[in-house]
Amino acid sequence: MKRRTAREKAVQCLFQIDMSQVELPEAINLVLEEQEPGGTDYLMFLVEGTLKHLPQIDEELKKYLRGWQLERIANVDRAILRLAFFELMFEPELPEKVVLNEAVELAKLYSDDQSYRFVNGVLSSFLQERPQTQL
Template sequence: MKRRTAREKAVQCLFQIDMAEVNLEDAISMVMEEEQGADNAYMKRLIEETLSHLPQIDQEISKYLRGWQLDRIANVDRAILRLAFFELMYEQEIPKKVVVNEAIELAKLFSDDQSYRFVNGVLSSYLQAMETPEA
């Protein structure tokens, strides 16, 4: 499975887990129906690691929402941001530009016309804060 496909499936799983409160294995089964037998190790690791760091990820996302609360944004946007923040915060070998571009593409694929701008703004604010040394 390509990394982009793994990210798409991971967002779908994170959405299912968040919305329907299904367990990880059921979420994976639902999104992998048409791809039985596909190598999903990378996707599964993305989901498991995102979920294991969820309190830290949600806390970090909340800092950059500007006038929004995490529980008030669209569920799919929340899933996309959670995955992207996991990669930005914990996956040092993935270039930050790649993470942002992938998140924007996921927002274009799964959400409405304005969501990719919102996702880009939140991620850009986070990256800008990380590059700015604290006084």
């Protein structure tokens, strides 16, 4: 499975878990129509990592919402932002621009014009304001 596909499936899993309160194995089964080439290791890494660090991610994410509450933003946007924050906060070897671009592309795919701009703004603010020695 390509990393882009894994990110897309990870957002779908996080959305399912957030909305339907399903367990991780069920969420994975719901988003995988068929077994993807290359396995699901990266998908599992992304979803498990995001869920493991969710309190830290949400705490940091809330600082950059500016006038929004986390619970009030669209569920799919929340899933995209949580995944991007996980990658930015806990995967320092990933290029920041890649994470930002992938998140914006996911928002374009699953949300509207305003959502991808919102996602871009939140992530750009985080990247500009965070200390370079973050985590």
